[in-house]
Amino acid sequence: MESIKVAWDGFNHSPSAWLYAVAASGSAIAAWQYWQSRSSIPVYGGIWSFSRTLSTFKLGEKGREISMRAYAEHPITLIPRLEGWAATAHSKYVEEISKAPDDVLSFMDAGEETIQTKYTFGPNFTFDHYHLQVIRNQLTRHLSGLFPDVFDETKCAVSNYLGKQDNEWKVVKVLPFSQKVVAQASNRIFVGLPLCRNEQWLNLMVSSAIDVMKTASFINMFPVILRPIAGWYSTTVTKRMKAANDVAGSFFDEKIAAGTKGSSDDFTSWLIETAPEHERNSYDILSRIVMTNFVAIHTSSMTVTNCLYWLLARPQYIVPLRQEIEEITIRLGWSKEAIGAMIKLDSFVKECMRITPFGTQIMTRKVIKPFTFSNGFQPPVGTTVSAHLYATHHDENIYSNAGVFDGFRFVETSSGENGQKEKGETEGNVRKAMYTTSKSFLAFGHGRHACPGRFFAAMEVKLVLAYLISAYDMKWPDKVYDPSVPGYSEEGYRPPEKWFGNRMMLDMNAEMMIRERASA
């Protein structure tokens, strides 16, 4: 207080101090006007718009609201993210982004910036993406055959996590529970038994995803010119790879030594088969597995958690979902076909992904060569473009009552694209499954870089939920039924999510009660 008073007295008694202050404010305003005039599209940030970091902090918890307003008012808006500004486009431009060739709008270069691949996974990943082929082709083609293993591992992971099943209620933190189940079930496919049940391995795969995001966010706080230094200082690749190698190096050595003749049906063998010669060694294959875990576990376990939060917030969905699951599994058994036939569950998961997507922007691409949007806007080469995610999913012209959770919104076969009941364009009577991307459902992106793992993810997320709903009772602990608890509402408690800038984070500590069903 005293120092403020001294400064204020100084101003009062020194005309030159006032002059400097006026000049400084004038320069700041001029700099801001200069920045505004450089861009032919609106820029978020006001006086802070010269700095993406300051503007991201200004965005703070208001990412959703600001993005909704930008979407309603402007075709394209410059919105800050820690990694850089992104010219964020209305859903009517999604097809233009998704159809642009990679040498014009680059997914890889944008991804490199977002997760700082060079420092979080190593330089190889910047150039070679052969693991995509394995996910897109072999993994997706073999889903039916892989189903029994994913089912078996889901049951094993749930029962290990919950311990002795004595029909008593147990309290679990939802996010770590989902992470463990998804990590174990996914690794049954990625590395098989027994490694998929090795605690050290699973913990490493879960913590690596968090570690990568933390390291990338740290590096991205720095100006571009200083990022190599921040990357060199903060990289954890060597440490992580040493830990992974200590746990699983011999498994990969043996796999490579055994060769792939006879084409085994497992993910690691497919990777070894597809790897270029110079990467067919245990270190490189292991790092591809770590990368695959990174893209798979975090997204899928967040989706399971998001769905469980909605399910417990709207428990009226439990009975109809359970009826559907029981009726179908009696008829078709537990199989990929059965999971595919669960259209109420499919709709429920899709609605969760629609109403609470994990951020405000999606389909981020770096501009490599001149590109012109159909409204004439030309993002400068070297800048970044993206599409509105949250605002598209909440667009009333696409989804009626967009702000209301309607778990069976996508069930109706007579509805139009993405389940809008009256408004917007339609594509006939075809129901769109949760993995079907479109310009109005962007949770998996859209176009040539739409998530290649979405067919596996859809099967796994639905399977985990179907198994939990059919074999367990779940509810919130009594403490949440109190109006003073954040997230409480008359419709039902849902743990409030947190926003920072363009990113949404689910509550990491919310607990649920779970008990094996007597009839299961």
Ligand code: HEM
């Ligand atoms: C519910 C879970 C998942 C969600 C919500 C999700 C979402 C996404 C999104 C939004 C993208 C970027 C799309 C774009 O920018 O156009 C993406 C890319 C990707 N996803 Fe997923 N994903 C999920 C699960 C998975 C799984 C299980 C795997 C692997 C088995 C996977 C592998 C990948 C890969 C490799 C890419 C990069 C694609 C490319 O380079 O073209 N994802 N995912």
